Each structure stands twice: as structure tokens, then as C-alpha cells.
Amino acid sequence: MKITANDPKRQTWLPVPDKSDFPIQNIPFGVFLTRDDVITIGTRIGDTAIDLGALHQLGYFEGIPLTDDIFLQDTLNDFISDGKKTWRLVRNRIAELFDVKDKSLQNHDEHKERVLFAMDEIEMQLPVQVGDYTDFYSSIEHATNVGTMFRDPDNALLPNWLHIPVGYHGRSSSIIPSGIPVHRPLGQKLPKGADNPKLGPSRLVDFELEMAFITTDANHLGEPIPIDEAEDYIFGLVLFNDWSARDIQKWEYVPLGPFLAKSFASSISPWIVTLDALEPFRTDSPKPLKKQLEYLQYKGKKSFDIKLQVAIQPEDKVETVVANTNFKYMYWNMSQQLAHHTINGCPVNSGDMMGSGTISGPTPDSYGSMLELSWRGEKPVKLKEGGDRKFIEDNDTVIIRGYCENKDIRLGFGEVSTKLLPVFKKQ
Amino acid sequence: MKITANDPKRQTWLPVPDKSDFPIQNIPFGVFLTRDDVITIGTRIGDTAIDLGALHQLGYFEGIPLTDDIFLQDTLNDFISDGKKTWRLVRNRIAELFDVKDKSLQNHDEHKERVLFAMDEIEMQLPVQVGDYTDFYSSIEHATNVGTMFRDPDNALLPNWLHIPVGYHGRSSSIIPSGIPVHRPLGQKLPKGADNPKLGPSRLVDFELEMAFITTDANHLGEPIPIDEAEDYIFGLVLFNDWSARDIQKWEYVPLGPFLAKSFASSISPWIVTLDALEPFRTDSPKPLKKQLEYLQYKGKKSFDIKLQVAIQPEDKVETVVANTNFKYMYWNMSQQLAHHTINGCPVNSGDMMGSGTISGPTPDSYGSMLELSWRGEKPVKLKEGGDRKFIEDNDTVIIRGYCENKDIRLGFGEVSTKLLPVFKKQ
Numbered sequence: 001m002k003i004t005a006n007d008p009k010r011q012t013w014l015p016v017p018d019k020s021d022f023p024i025q026n027i028p029f030g031v032f033l034t035r036d037d038v039i040t041i042g043t044r045i046g047d048t049a050i051d052l053g054a055l056h057q058l059g060y061f062e063g064i065p066l067t068d069d070i071f072l073q074d075t076l077n078d079f080i081s082d083g084k085k086t087w088r089l090v091r092n093r094i095a096e097l098f099d100v101k102d103k104s105l106q107n108h109d110e111h112k113e114r115v116l117f118a119m120d121e122i123e124m125q126l127p128v129q130v131g132d133y134t135d136f137y138s139s140i141e142h143a144t145n146v147g148t149m150f151r152d153p154d155n156a157l158l159p160n161w162l163h164i165p166v167g168y169h170g171r172s173s174s175i176i177p178s179g180i181p182v183h184r185p186l187g188q189k190l191p192k193g194a195d196n197p198k199l200g201p202s203r204l205v206d207f208e209l210e211m212a213f214i215t216t217d218a219n220h221l222g223e224p225i226p227i228d229e230a231e232d233y234i235f236g237l238v239l240f241n242d243w244s245a246r247d248i249q250k251w252e253y254v255p256l257g258p259f260l261a262k263s264f265a266s267s268i269s270p271w272i273v274t275l276d277a278l279e280p281f282r283t284d285s286p287k288p289l290k291k292q293l294e295y296l297q298y299k300g301k302k303s304f305d306i307k308l309q310v311a312i313q314p315e316d317k318v319e320t321v322v323a324n325t326n327f328k329y330m331y332w333n334m335s336q337q338l339a340h341h342t343i344n345g346c347p348v349n350s351g352d353m354m355g356s357g358t359i360s361g362p363t364p365d366s367y368g369s370m371l372e373l374s375w376r377g378e379k380p381v382k383l384k385e386g387g388d389r390k391f392i393e394d395n396d397t398v399i400i401r402g403y404c405e406n407k408d409i410r411l412g413f414g415e416v417s418t419k420l421l422p423v424f425k426k427q
Numbered sequence: 428m429k430i431t432a433n434d435p436k437r438q439t440w441l442p443v444p445d446k447s448d449f450p451i452q453n454i455p456f457g458v459f460l461t462r463d464d465v466i467t468i469g470t471r472i473g474d475t476a477i478d479l480g481a482l483h484q485l486g487y488f489e490g491i492p493l494t495d496d497i498f499l500q501d502t503l504n505d506f507i508s509d510g511k512k513t514w515r516l517v518r519n520r521i522a523e524l525f526d527v528k529d530k531s532l533q534n535h536d537e538h539k540e541r542v543l544f545a546m547d548e549i550e551m552q553l554p555v556q557v558g559d560y561t562d563f564y565s566s567i568e569h570a571t572n573v574g575t576m577f578r579d580p581d582n583a584l585l586p587n588w589l590h591i592p593v594g595y596h597g598r599s600s601s602i603i604p605s606g607i608p609v610h611r612p613l614g615q616k617l618p619k620g621a622d623n624p625k626l627g628p629s630r631l632v633d634f635e636l637e638m639a640f641i642t643t644d645a646n647h648l649g650e651p652i653p654i655d656e657a658e659d660y661i662f663g664l665v666l667f668n669d670w671s672a673r674d675i676q677k678w679e680y681v682p683l684g685p686f687l688a689k690s691f692a693s694s695i696s697p698w699i700v701t702l703d704a705l706e707p708f709r710t711d712s713p714k715p716l717k718k719q720l721e722y723l724q725y726k727g728k729k730s731f732d733i734k735l736q737v738a739i740q741p742e743d744k745v746e747t748v749v750a751n752t753n754f755k756y757m758y759w760n761m762s763q764q765l766a767h768h769t770i771n772g773c774p775v776n777s778g779d780m781m782g783s784g785t786i787s788g789p790t791p792d793s794y795g796s797m798l799e800l801s802w803r804g805e806k807p808v809k810l811k812e813g814g815d816r817k818f819i820e821d822n823d824t825v826i827i828r829g830y831c832e833n834k835d836i837r838l839g840f841g842e843v844s845t846k847l848l849p850v851f852k853k854q
Contacts, residue, residue: 035560037542132599158681162622164678167683168596168686170681171559171773173558173775173779174648174773176648182649186771196718197590197720199466221692222601223851224613233434252593253583253684255684257538257595257684259596260767263771264771291699327508340687343615344612344613344614344672345601345612345688345691346690424649424650424651
């Protein structure tokens with residue numbers, strides 16, 4: 001089925017500010033609380049949020065096989081379960097409806113009143129109930145930087161890294177949408193030279209600039225997903241900040257991996273940009289440095305050119321962009337990640353979230369964590385206002401943004417913005 | 428509130444076979460499909476399954492604050508969210524109703540027809556939708572055995588082990604109830620002496636004898652659970668078989684921990700035995716070998732005396748019990764695990780599952796995995812029928828059982844029984 005929603009020439013009758021991440025070619029999906037305190041599924045064009053529940057009730061999705069309440073839910077999980085064909089039909093219909101040439105809704109003031117909201121009238125929610133969350137470790141620059149700092153600069157990559165899209169299970173319950181603040185975590189840390197750990201606030205709180213993809217129901221227990229089919233099960237992507245506490249991590253992570261150093265919070269941008277919308281921005285992944293096993297070999301362009309940046313904004317100060325990187329630097333792509341994740345028969349469900357791992361680029365200004373940007377605190381990062389940073393300080397806000405651009409269009413993810421509060425104190 | 432359901436003197440009017448795990452003092456909770464193809468929440472006395480949805484509709488829970496549909500659901504999550512007070516009221520009421528002295532239901536044939544099922548008329552389901560699943564590593568004997576085998580017999584425990592209830596995030600989507608078979612997983616393994624891995628069936632499939640506890644909604648993002656309150660948030664326990672593929676694990680697990688070596692399946696017993704029911708079997712945990720940080724210090728008996736065994740049954744052969752162990756051997760108890768899990772503010776929700784880690788005892792016949800029982804294959808385990816075993820072979824069924832016993836009563840968990848099928852082949 002043709003993705004007519006992607007037509008770069010299409011104009012909309014809704015206002016779209018210059019350089020908006022949300023032209024009519026984007027049509028992302030999210031969940032929001034309306035001014036009437038109703039939770040609904042919606043999309044966004046420019047700075048207008050569109051209530052898909054109301055649109056559906058008004059009959060605008062006639063002919064598309066959807067249950068009556070599919071958009072009147074507090075998560076996208078059921079809609080995502082409907083599968084790629086349905087997502088396309090819905091996105092194509094939305095594109096038609098808001099096309100400047102279409103008058104059906106455009107000239108219906110009463111319907112517009114029910115369906116359209118200004119962005120400042122609504123409150124974005126978590127778009128899915130995350131069943132399982134997996135975090136990969138798929139940027140070769142990030143893995144090399146970490147290996148150089150903590151192990152051996154001459155053998156920075158571990159022996160399995162070039163063979164396996166290394167990943168681990170993360171905690172779903174602490175995934176939060178943009179705007180929700182996070183407390184600096186308490187945890188065990190081993191003071192330098194000490195034999196015994198102490199409990200205290202993490203002093204090395206860090207962001208990790210990542211993206212995450214969200215899946216639909218893909219396979220049954222026991223059944224691997226072939227790499228050529230993997231993209232059929234990817235609904236879309238969000239920006240992902242995998243908050244990390246480096247001192248807690250160092251003490252706890254051998255032998256079973258990071259645990260409390262990560263599970264205090266991970267923040268996501270609230271609009272899921274569909275894989276369909278990203279179609280024009282396909283690009284090659286880096287060339288494999290070693291031959292990969294057959295189940296990880298793919299044809300065609302499986303990566304996407306998504307420009308990413310991260311900024312730090314101290315309280316009441318201007319923000320400073322501290323890194324610029326790109327999703328295309330990922331050594332292992334999403335299809336490889338999904339093929340690997342299921343090679344053992346592990347089931348993947350609607351609403352599962354898979355993080356890329358920190359996305360670092362080849363140059364020091366393209367590293368995706370403070371650990372790397374400040375080289376574990378040895379080279380503090382200068383901010384325009386508010387001093388230097390080795391790691392994140394209390395009341396700093398970390399903002400990740402991402403967008404795609406070609407000669408015809410620009411579309412993006414908006415942002416994930418999260419403030420770090422001091423340690424939680426019981427009232 | 429008194430747990431009157433635990434009265435050891437109480438007799439029931441339902442038949443209870445000798446040595447049953449399900450006397451009227453147990454009253455576990457589960458979810459089953461009835462002979463009429465209806466999913467309901469239920470309990471079990473002897474070999475009779477009791478439909479709590481029907482009991483509630485018939486008014487037998489009058490006076491207890493329950494929503495009308497609380498038991499007419501396909502998971503226990505909402506009931507568990509109702510909290511400990513409600514669980515107690517319901518268990519106490521069920522005990523009264525099936526007390527031999529109570530005639531209300533006993534003499535009502537029409538109601539009994541609607542409420543009671545023989546065990547072979549029903550099909551047990553997964554009792555909860557598992558939001559997040561965490562697996563600990565809390566048996567000192569198991570950690571010591573693994574450290575001795577793979578690292579250094581003189582320093583078998585890693586430096587953090589005596590300070591941290593070490594744990595890691597697991598995969599929820601592959602948690603299955605007893606009776607569902609599992610395919611031998613495919614995965615990457617590094618052949619001995621080779622530089623590059625191969626893809627193939629795991630040759631070292633293992634069980635891990637564990638128990639898992641199931642939580643209710645406990646805390647908000649940022650808010651630790653004090654150790655003295657931890658038990659308030661534990662609904663109950665199940666038997667847990669954390670299937671493991673040792674060859675896949677060895678190649679993948681550094682540095683981020685086990686991933687596909689575990690996520691192909693974990694099986695649980697279908698009846699959740701409440702923490703309340705286990706009250707008479709409280710016992711001391713092992714004495715700490717090192718002073719523990721204050722947030723991990725507790726008063727009273729926080730462990731439970733639960734006898735555990737694991738058996739292997741080759742196809743069409745008799746089973747052989749290969750190990751006997753006990754939940755009380757756990758060095759870190761559930762209260763410590765939950766206090767540690769939330770010290771960083773990680774939210775715990777209704778339906779979360781926390782595995783103990785392999786429970787090994789002090790003697791070679793009390794080890795909780797084939798890895799330990801066969802000492803990584805060096806000492807094959809003799810079966811009564813079907814040959815020796817270093818690890819689990821195709822079409823073997825692994826059965827874990829557990830029960831508590833004192834001079835007054837015996838109650839138990841039933842079993843988790845899982846057959847290992849050959850590698851999945853696409854039809």
C-alpha cells in the first residue's frame with residue numbers, strides 16, 4: 001500500500017510554523033489529556049493537537065477497519081496491535097483530511113471545535129504501556145569510548161561486540177514522558193580506596209542520548225523473527241534519555257549488568273514518529289568490520305538519517321547544546337536488533353520499547369553522554385551560563401531533540417526535556 | 428486484622444487428599460479457564476477449583492469492598508492493587524465459607540454447581556500480567572559455586588556480593604505458566620578455541636530452581652520503600668524455573684549481563700500462595716557475614732521455611748528427584764530485595780515479579796541447577812530411567828515442587844512442570 005501521507009508536496013490548512021517538527025508529512029501518534037480532562041489518542045500538525053477519538057466518532061475514519069473505541073484509550077497498544085496496514089490507512093486518511101484541498105473538516109467549525117486543540121491546552125502522556133523494555137549498546141563509538149576509559153584502549157571493544165548487537169533488559173516502570181522531573185537517586189557507591197560501600201546520593205548523574213523503537217505483536221514463544229521481516233513489526237520511534245548514575249553503576253554492574261544505576265528513570269519524547277514517516281530518510285549503516293552471522297545480514301538501507309542534539313539548561317539560565325550526533329552512526333540497526341532479540345524465541349509484543357544505547361558520533365562534540373563529553377570528569381564541559389559540567393547538577397534540565405531534513409521536507413520528534421531534582425525527601 | 432484463614436484447626440467440607448498442598452489453610456489465588464470457556468479468578472481447596480467470580484456474583488463477599496468485576500478478569504493485577512487488607516478479608520471469608528461448620532454454600536447445590544470445578548475441568552493461566560520482572564542472585568551457595576567454577580575458588584564471591592542483593596532485569600514476555608512447553612533456543616556460541624561464534628541450538632540448557640514473589644503497587648517514582656514496610660507490598664509467591672542456556676550465556680553476558688540465555692522462557696507455578704498463608708513458616712535468614720548498610724537491616728524473621736525439590740522426567744519414563752533445597756537458604760530475603768530495588772526510587776507496581784535467583788543449599792544434593800549438580804558437566808547426574816544428564820535433553824520435563832510443613836499443617840505450591848522441546852522449526 002502506498003504511503004500517500006508522505007507526499008512532500010502536500011500542504012495543510014492548519015498553520016505550521018517555519019522549521020516545525022510536525023509538518024503534515026509527519027503525523028505522529030501520542031496520547032494526551034484534553035482541556036476537558038479526557039484522555040485520548042491523537043496526532044499533531046504544527047502546534048495543533050488533533051483528537052483522533054473525536055475524529056473517529058465523527059465518522060472521518062469510515063471504511064478503515066477500526067473498533068469504535070480504538071482511539072478512546074489511554075495507550076496506543078491496541079492500535080499498534082492492529083498492524084502496519086491499519087497504521088498506513090489511518091495516516092493516509094489524516095493526511096487527506098488536513099490537506100488544504102480537502103474541505104470536509106476544514107469547513108466544519110463545529111467538528112473542528114471538538115477535534116482541534118492548541119498544544120498548550122493539552123498534557124502529553126506516556127504513549128504506550130511498555131510491556132518490556134530492552135536497551136541495546138549499538139554505537140561503536142560509545143562502546144569504544146567506554147572500553148577505552150574503563151578497560152584497555154588497545155582492546156576497547158569486548159570480543160563479542162562485533163558479533164552481537166549487545167543488549168540487556170531494562171525497567172519499564174520508570175519510563176516517563178518528557179516534562180516529568182526525576183530525583184537524583186540514592187544508591188550504594190564504593191568510595192575510592194575503601195573496602196566497604198556507602199549509601200548516598202549519586203554524584204555522577206548522567207544522561208544517555210538514545211532513540212527507542214516501539215514494536216507491535218511480532219512472534220510467538222519459540223519463534224524467531226527473520227531479519228527481512230523485522231521492520232514490519234516496528235511502529236515508530238521516540239527520543240530516549242536513559243538516565244544513568246555512573247558511581248552506582250560502577251559498583252553494582254559486575255557480573256549481571258547495570259540495575260539501579262539505570263532503573264531510577266528513562267524519559268521519552270511523547271510523540272511516536274512512525275517508521276513510515278521516516279521512509280524518505282533511509283540511509284546506510286556503517287560497514288561491518290567483521291563478517292556477521294547470516295541471521296544478522298540484511299539487504300538495503302536499514303538505518304535512518306536523524307539529526308540529534310542534547311542541551312543542558314541550568315535553572316533560570318539559557319541552555320547550551322553540548323553535543324550533536326546522528327542516529328545513522330549506529331553500528332547495529334533496528335532490524336538486526338530485533339532479529340537478534342528473537343533468535344532464541346523470545347516473544348515481542350505491542351508496546352515493547354527497544355533503546356538504541358547511547359548514540360555517540362566519531363568526534364568529541366558528538367558524544368552522547370557526559371561520561372564521554374567530559375571524559376569521566378577530566379574535561380568539564382563549558383556552558384554559556386551556569387558554569388561548567390562534569391555530570392548533571394541538581395535543577396539542570398536535559399533536553400534531547402531530533403529531526404530529519406532533506407531538500408523537500410523537515411520533520412522531527414519534538415523533544416524530551418527532563419529536570420533533575422535533588423534527592424527525594426519524605427514530607 | 429487477624430488472619431483467621433490460617434487457623435490450623437479448621438476443617439473443610441470439601442474433600443482434601445492426604446498430603447495435599449491445598450488444605451483450607453492455603454487459599455491461594457490463580458486464574459483459570461472453566462469448562463464453559465470463561466476466564467475467572469479462583470482459589471483451590473484439595474482438588475477442587477473455586478470460581479471467585481461466581482462466588483462474588485452470588486453475594487458471598489458481601490460487606491467486603493470489592494468492585495463487581497474484580498474476579499471476572501483474566502489477571503489478578505487489579506485485585507492485588509486492592510491491597511493487603513482486602514486480600515485478608517477475602518481469604519478469611521473463603522475460609523469461613525468452606526469451613527465444615529458453615530452451611531450457606533455447603534447446602535446450596537445450585538450455587539455449588541456454579542462455583543466448584545474439578546481440577547481436570549479447568550486450565551490454569553498465567554495469574555498476573557507481569558509488568559516488570561527482576562531476577563536476584565541471592566543464594567550464597569549458588570553464587571559461590573558459580574564463582575568457584577568460572578572465576579577463582581579462593582575469591583568465589585565478587586566484592587559487591589555481601590553488600591548488595593545483586594539483581595538484574597529480566598524479560599516479562601516469556602514468563603509462562605506450568606504446562607506450556609519450551610523450545611530449545613538458538614543462539615550464538617563461541618566454540619572452544621574459536622575466534623568467531625556460530626549460530627546453533629544451545630547444547631547446555633539448564634533449569635534454575637527459584638521462587639518468585641509478586642508485588643502490589645508500592646511506591647511512586649523517586650520514593651524508596653523502607654525495609655520495615657516491604658512485606659506490606661508482597662502479595663505472595665510462586666515456584667519459578669528460570670530456564671537458562673549456559674553456552675549462550677557465557678558468550679553474551681559480559682559486560683551487560685545475561686540476555687538471550689534467559690529470555691527464551693521462565694516458567695511459574697500457577698497458584699500464588701499468599702505471604703499471609705506462609706506466616707506460620709517464618710524462619711531466620713542466614714547470619715550476615717559482613718555488616719550490611721542500614722537500609723538493608725531488618726528486625727524479626729523475614730525468611731520462610733519452604734522445602735523445594737526438582738525432578739527430571741525423560742519422555743515416557745519415571746521421574747528422578749535430582750535436588751532438594753529450601754527457600755530459607757537465601758542469604759538476602761525478600762524485604763531486603765525490595766528495599767534495595769527501590770532505594771533509587773524505582774517504582775514497583777501490581778503484578779511485578781521478583782525471582783530469588785537459583786536457590787542452592789549447602790550440600791551437593793541441594794544445588795538448584797544442572798550447572799552445579801553436574802559441576803558444569805564433569806559429574807553427570809544419574810537418573811532412575813533414561814540415562815545420565817549433564818544438562819537437560821530434548822523432551823525431558825523439569826518439575827519443581829515446594830511445600831511447607833509444621834506439626835499442625837502442610838501447605839504448598841503444587842508444581843511448575845515444563846517440557847523442553849527440540850529447536851523450533853517453521854512449518
